[in-house]
Amino acid sequence: MKRVPLKRTTVLISRKPLPRFSAKRSREQRTYSALRQAFLENNPTCAWPDCSELATTVQHSAGRVGERYLDVLTWRPSCWHHNAWAEDHPLEARAAGFSVARLAVR
Numbered sequence: 467m468k469r470v471p472l473k474r475t476t477v478l479i480s481r482k483p484l485p486r487f488s489a490k491r492s493r494e495q496r497t498y499s500a501l502r503q504a505f506l507e508n509n510p511t512c513a514w515p516d517c518s519e520l521a522t523t524v525q526h527s528a529g530r531v532g533e534r535y536l537d538v539l540t541w542r543p544s545c546w547h548h549n550a551w552a553e554d555h556p557l558e559a560r561a562a563g564f565s566v567a568r569l570a571v572r
Contacts, residue, residue: 494535494536497536498535498536501536501538502524505524505538505541505543506521506522506524506543509521509543510543511543512543512544512545512548513525513542513543513544513564514544514545514548514564517545517548519545519547519548520545521543521544521545522544522545522546523543523544523545523546523549524541524542524543524544525541525542525543525544525548525549525552525564525565526540526541527540527541527542527564527565527566528540528565528566528568529568531568540566542564544564548564552564552565
C-alpha cells in the first residue's frame with residue numbers, strides 16, 4: 467500500500483487568540499491593584515513577629531479564590547521572604563497564625 471499525504475479539505479481560519487484574563491477577572495484585578503497599593507501604604511512593615519522589613523507583598527491568609535481575592539480582612543502585609551516561606555511551609559504558617567485553612571473560612 468502506497469502512503470499518500472492527507473489533503474486538507476477545509477480552509478484554515480485565523481482565529482483571535484484567547485484573552486489572558488476574562489473581563490470579570492480584569493475588573494477584579496484593577497480593583498485589587500488599587501486596594502493592594504493602599505493596603506501596603508497603610509501597613510508598611512511585615513506582619514511576621516520580630517520582622518521589621520518593608521512589606522512588599524500581600525499574604526492572602528485565607529486564599530485568593532472567589533470573593534476572598536478582594537477581602538482585605540484576610541490580608542497580611544509581608545516581606546517577600548516571609549510570603550515565600552508561608553507558601554512553602556503551609557502547615558507551619560498555619561500553626562504560627564500567618565495563614566488559615568481554606569475550608570475553615572466561610
